Amino acid sequence: MHFLKDRGFVHPRSAEITPPAVYRGRRQLLQGLAAGAAGWLAAGPAAAQALPVARPGKLAPLPGGRSSVGGAYVTDKPTSYSDITHYNNYYEFGTDKSDPAQNAGTLRTRPWTVAVEGAVKKPGTYDIDALLKLAPMEERIYRLRCVEAWSMVVPWVGYSLAELIRRVEPTGNAKFVQFVTLADPRQMPGIASRVLDWPYVEGLRMDEAMHPLTLLTFGLYGEVLPNQDGAPVRVIVPWKYGFKSGKSIVKIRFVEQQPKTSWNTELPDEYGFYSNVNPHVDHPRWSQATERRIGEDGLFAKRRPTLMFNGYEPQVGQLYAGMDLRKYY
Numbered sequence: 001m002h003f004l005k006d007r008g009f010v011h012p013r014s015a016e017i018t019p020p021a022v023y024r025g026r027r028q029l030l031q032g033l034a035a036g037a038a039g040w041l042a043a044g045p046a047a048a049q050a051l052p053v054a055r056p057g058k059l060a061p062l063p064g065g066r067s068s069v070g071g072a073y074v075t076d077k078p079t080s081y082s083d084i085t086h087y088n089n090y091y092e093f094g095t096d097k098s099d100p101a102q103n104a105g106t107l108r109t110r111p112w113t114v115a116v117e118g119a120v121k122k123p124g125t126y127d128i129d130a131l132l133k134l135a136p137m138e139e140r141i142y143r144l145r146c147v148e149a150w151s152m153v154v155p156w157v158g159y160s161l162a163e164l165i166r167r168v169e170p171t172g173n174a175k176f177v178q179f180v181t182l183a184d185p186r187q188m189p190g191i192a193s194r195v196l197d198w199p200y201v202e203g204l205r206m207d208e209a210m211h212p213l214t215l216l217t218f219g220l221y222g223e224v225l226p227n228q229d230g231a232p233v234r235v236i237v238p239w240k241y242g243f244k245s246g247k248s249i250v251k252i253r254f255v256e257q258q259p260k261t262s263w264n265t266e267l268p269d270e271y272g273f274y275s276n277v278n279p280h281v282d283h284p285r286w287s288q289a290t291e292r293r294i295g296e297d298g299l300f301a302k303r304r305p306t307l308m309f310n311g312y313e314p315q316v317g318q319l320y321a322g323m324d325l326r327k328y329y
């Protein structure tokens with residue numbers, strides 16, 4: 001694999017991206033789709049057949065029952081625990097994919113608090129162990145599509161972010177949510193390199209944050225998150241490029257104006273606020289039409305066609321009705 005490296009993500013050379021005309025990819029359909037968009041909140045029979053994933057037995061177990069949120073499962077085989085935990089983007093621990101697994105051991109995940117502030121009636125600071133118990137944990141197998149045109153399938157454990165949002169009672173001024181992540185140079189060697197303006201910040205529109213698919217995530221493969229995957233808590237927004245999913249969150253802020261986000265601040269022409277997965281809107285430097293599935297790297301491995309909203313269009317498409325997705329990329 002050859003990579004070009006410049007400002008912005010480390011990304012595949014365009015020559016490695018198969019032109020759309022070449023592939024004949026199997027179309028992947030979301031489970032429960034047959035029930036129709038209106039019925040998606042009910043778990044379909046397909047969801048009930050979702051395989052329980054085996055725990056790797058490396059970290060503390062995190063019990064999580066099967067999710068009742070329709071569309072929370074995909075049929076694709078989950079990526080191996082080893083790939084999910086050794087092929088990471090977590091620039092606070094270095095910019096190479098192998099750096100986070102090597103360097104994130106210095107991250108201290110206890111004590112840990114998450115401050116909730118801004119336009120809410122009940123601001124406060126949650127201890128991570130209280131946050132873990134706020135709502136029942138669920139397992140959700142989601143596709144994760146990185147803007148660099150690779151993807152994984154991850155059995156996350158967590159609960160809908162909406163569970164927390166409802167409890168803090170946002171006011172009418174809460175139009176957006178900003179996520180602020182840890183930036184501690186003593187624990188994070190990558191902070192010394194000025195590759196981004198730390199802390200890493202991300203944001204969502206209020207309706208995106210409230211959407212049941214948006215997961216406040218504490219674990220994967222039935223165990224607590226390994227540090228390199230964003231311990232002790234991160235957000236997963238499965239229909240958006242992976243960089244919208246901030247790791248190791250310390251603050252959640254409810255605001256009136258669209259908040260600053262790290263990659264949009266760094267390279268606004270390349271990374272928009274919305275960053276919905278969209279095979280029809282290419283990154284200025286590479287195509288988004290197809291993706292490489294991590295773990296399928298053999299000589300004859302086919303690139304997969306990228307799905308609109310990463311395959312979650314039936315669930316989230318209406319959030320963007322009438323919006324020009326080229327303008328709001």
Ligand code: MTE
Nearest residue numbers: 088089090091146200229242243245246247
């Ligand atoms: N969060 C923080 N704090 N720092 C980062 O560098 N990288 C993002 C996102 N969250 C990042 C982050 C990117 S680009 C991606 S693709 C996903 O995390 C990767 O998550 P994973 O390593 O668990 O697959």
